[in-house]
Amino acid sequence: MKQVISISLGSSANNYEFQSTFLGQKFKIRRIGTNGDYDKAIDLLIQLDAETDAFGLGSVKLPVPRKTGRLIGMASNLLNQVRDDSGRIAKLRSRLKTPVTTGDHLIKVAHEWAIRSLQFEYTGYFNNSRVLFLSGINNLHMASVMSEFTENLTFADPVIDSGISRFIHSFKDLELYAKGIHDILKWVPSKRLSDSAIPLKRWNQHIIRKAMQKAHIIVVPYHNFYSYIGDCTPEELGGKTIITTTAYDDRIEFLKNQGVDVIIDTTPKLLKRVVGVNVQEALVIAALGKKEHQITDEEMLELMTESETGLRPRLVYPGGEPKHKTRFAFVIHPLSQEQFKLEKAVKPFVNIPGAVDAVEKVVAYAPPWVYSTITGIKSPTGVEAEGWLITVGGTPKQMMTHSPEFTYKRLLMAARMAKRLGAQIMGLGAFTKVVGDAGVTVAKKAAIPITTGNSYSASGALWAAADAVRRMGLIEIEEGKKINGKTMVFGATGAIGSVCCRLLAMAFEEVYLCGRNIVKLMALKESILKETPDVKLHTVVNPDKHTPEMDVIVTATSGMGKKILDITKVKPGCVITDVARPLDLSPEDVAKRPDVLVIESGEILLPGDPKMKDIGLPPKVAYACLAETIVLALDRRFEVFTIGRDIEWEKVKAIYKMGLKHGMRLAAISGVNGVFTDADIAKVRDLALAARKQTGETSVEDQEEEPPVRKKRAAVRSGHKN
Ligand SMILES: NC(=O)c1ccc[n+]([C@@H]2O[C@H](COP(=O)([O-])OP(=O)(O)OC[C@H]3O[C@@H](n4cnc5c(N)ncnc54)[C@H](OP(=O)(O)O)[C@@H]3O)[C@@H](O)[C@H]2O)c1
Numbered sequence: 001m002k003q004v005i006s007i008s009l010g011s012s013a014n015n016y017e018f019q020s021t022f023l024g025q026k027f028k029i030r031r032i033g034t035n036g037d038y039d040k041a042i043d044l045l046i047q048l049d050a051e052t053d054a055f056g057l058g059s060v061k062l063p064v065p066r067k068t069g070r071l072i073g074m075a076s077n078l079l080n081q082v083r084d085d086s087g088r089i090a091k092l093r094s095r096l097k098t099p100v101t102t103g104d105h106l107i108k109v110a111h112e113w114a115i116r117s118l119q120f121e122y123t124g125y126f127n128n129s130r131v132l133f134l135s136g137i138n139n140l141h142m143a144s145v146m147s148e149f150t151e152n153l154t155f156a157d158p159v160i161d162s163g164i165s166r167f168i169h170s171f172k173d174l175e176l177y178a179k180g181i182h183d184i185l186k187w188v189p190s191k192r193l194s195d196s197a198i199p200l201k202r203w204n205q206h207i208i209r210k211a212m213q214k215a216h217i218i219v220v221p222y223h224n225f226y227s228y229i230g231d232c233t234p235e236e237l238g239g240k241t242i243i244t245t246t247a248y249d250d251r252i253e254f255l256k257n258q259g260v261d262v263i264i265d266t267t268p269k270l271l272k273r274v275v276g277v278n279v280q281e282a283l284v285i286a287a288l289g290k291k292e293h294q295i296t297d298e299e300m301l302e303l304m305t306e307s308e309t310g311l312r313p314r315l316v317y318p319g320g321e322p323k324h325k326t327r328f329a330f331v332i333h334p335l336s337q338e339q340f341k342l343e344k345a346v347k348p349f350v351n352i353p354g355a356v357d358a359v360e361k362v363v364a365y366a367p368p369w370v371y372s373t374i375t376g377i378k379s380p381t382g383v384e385a386e387g388w389l390i391t392v393g394g395t396p397k398q399m400m401t402h403s404p405e406f407t408y409k410r411l412l413m414a415a416r417m418a419k420r421l422g423a424q425i426m427g428l429g430a431f432t433k434v435v436g437d438a439g440v441t442v443a444k445k446a447a448i449p450i451t452t453g454n455s456y457s458a459s460g461a462l463w464a465a466a467d468a469v470r471r472m473g474l475i476e477i478e479e480g481k482k483i484n485g486k487t488m489v490f491g492a493t494g495a496i497g498s499v500c501c502r503l504l505a506m507a508f509e510e511v512y513l514c515g516r517n518i519v520k521l522m523a524l525k526e527s528i529l530k531e532t533p534d535v536k537l538h539t540v541v542n543p544d545k546h547t548p549e550m551d552v553i554v555t556a557t558s559g560m561g562k563k564i565l566d567i568t569k570v571k572p573g574c575v576i577t578d579v580a581r582p583l584d585l586s587p588e589d590v591a592k593r594p595d596v597l598v599i600e601s602g603e604i605l606l607p608g609d610p611k612m613k614d615i616g617l618p619p620k621v622a623y624a625c626l627a628e629t630i631v632l633a634l635d636r637r638f639e640v641f642t643i644g645r646d647i648e649w650e651k652v653k654a655i656y657k658m659g660l661k662h663g664m665r666l667a668a669i670s671g672v673n674g675v676f677t678d679a680d681i682a683k684v685r686d687l688a689l690a691a692r693k694q695t696g697e698t699s700v701e702d703q704e705e706e707p708p709v710r711k712k713r714a715a716v717r718s719g720h721k722n
Helices: 038-051 073-081 086-095 104-121 137-146 157-162 171-179 191-195 197-214 225-229 249-257 277-288 297-306 337-342 356-364 396-401 404-421 440-445 454-472 495-507 518-531 587-591 624-634 649-661 678-694 708-719
Strands: 002-008 016-022 025-033 054-058 131-133 153-155 217-219 241-244 262-265 314-316 324-332 369-378 383-391 425-428 483-490 508-514 536-540 552-555 575-578 597-599 608-611
Touching (some): 002 277, 038 054, 038 086, 131 137, 137 171, 153 171, 157 197, 277 297, 356 396, 425 624, 454 597, 495 649
Parallel strands (some): 131 153, 131 217, 217 241, 324 383, 483 508, 552 575, 575 597
Antiparallel strands (some): 369 608
16 A cells, blocks of 8 residues: 655644545545744654655645745735745755645646636636736736736735735736746835834725725635635625635634635545645645656646546535626717716716707717616526616717717727726627627727627517417417418518518518618518518608508618607507617607507516616616627627627527526517506407598407497597597
């Protein structure tokens, strides 16, 4: 039987001895703690040299580049441990015939593997995460790998090692710091502050706590674990992901009590029992019968992945159930001057007579700012999403007045902000993707995946239309058959309009494509016929002649509230879905036709218990384009999803299905006067049937005997018919 002995400078209270099998070989594994007695450790090594196959050295510290200053508050216990033992270890090695290891090679490989395998298994896991390294130097390799996935890195080394109240924010600067050539002297605090030790110490504690609160992920060194975070509370650690090594049960219990969401233990589990990395590396050395420096990274990784328990980084969920959080950002903008009243900074000026136009112009130039955070979204799959609503200042009028570059510039600023905040994907709301090329340029230039949300907007619009049509019950729908009815799309050549046409062509027998440019309409018609040859398609520039025949109308123009459709011409009982923002149909127009159901596209009810500031919708309800961004985040689809004006209908179906998987529901359909109840819809239906009877149109319903109340309403309706 081979023997592996770990000599640790740590407490002898944690000593153990047990037998185990590794790579088919039997091992006796012992740990002997010397309670910080270095000479005793050396004596033990010499004494046990002849009977040991590999030594592990525990609680020793390998090269720390500087020992310049005092440590601060939370980490003050570290002072005694910050030393460079590498010289001594080298000397020791030359005196012993048995290989000696501190486990650092294994840690290096394990760290890289942990980060890369999680990033692969949970797509984009670390993308743009805000990661705080309490000691970058002790996790240099992990920091280097992490820097491939996120630029939001913070290293507390100067604060903790040197008592200098500044963090390092890039891996490049950390490398310079590690080599001792970083010019941190210019960061040394002013004489007044440094003379007074207590304020500086407190200030450093304060900034470390703040940095922890801002972080999504905190990397805690495995040495002196409690010295780094022993004083922390749920305020700093609640909801965080902690990356550490050798997460013993007591550490897990501690982190659980602080409300930590996830613990990523990068320690490979070569044995069922959690033992130090020095023991594990000694085990590998002894099993291979090689000297420590003869083992390559590949060998180490191969061995670990072949071990009985496999080398998967251990994910511990202290709360009991798996926790996965993703992050998104979504850009909004004021839809009208009215909405300035929602923003505190601008509100006072809006009430000054005559000032609102000037405010509208000035605000359009403002850099983006965070309007609201969104929390509490939880998919039935267990994944949670949180995000930020970032607003740019331009109203639709302002965006259309300026060149597209004006809006692109602000959207790219918003994308940079989103990335800094930690978002993994960003969506574009309302007019931010109407201007210019509908997100193409922004997606090309932004360092974060972009989606316009238009696939889900189209899906939501048709979902709502289908729901409304079903509830109105005026069109016969036979399973597996095309609907024997007519539908028209206004803004047919637009991003949302065109894909609505494609999908309606699959559902209806006749579709009218309505737009301003006949050439664009003809091209669209041709392309739809290639996909769906069995539909009757009409291209229309002057719609009035045809609107009286339509059963369903979708309006999706960017006409900014200009009159698009003469509602007085519409067939009684027609369902109109107004997707446009600002709406294509004014409340005054809608009021003219109580026998027509005008719904405001399909908003989406978010899963979980979402919390955000008012965006002009009922609680928990989001615009479909915002919902698309959320669905993609929940599904870890951190990719450019919908951009441009040529949306594939497959994407609309895909996002619809993805939305259902993540618990998205169609919000109650609403119109200019709020949510439609069943009674409201029955009322519209009655008025429609009555009006149709008057005009001599027959339908299945017309055959029914009309109840007196319907007759009365019909009379009222005909009284104010245009
Ligand atoms: N409800 C939601 O959740 C939601 C989500 C996203 C977008 N939206 C809104 O949906 C609308 C369409 O967005 P989109 O991204 O599809 O925009 P888009 O690609 O720019 O398409 C706009 C369409 O409107 C037409 N149009 C513009 N001005 C018009 C006018 N005065 N009269 C008639 N047609 C006009 C354009 O015709 P030409 O091709 O002839 O220029 C084009 O076909 C916008 O109002 C947007 O704010 C709503």
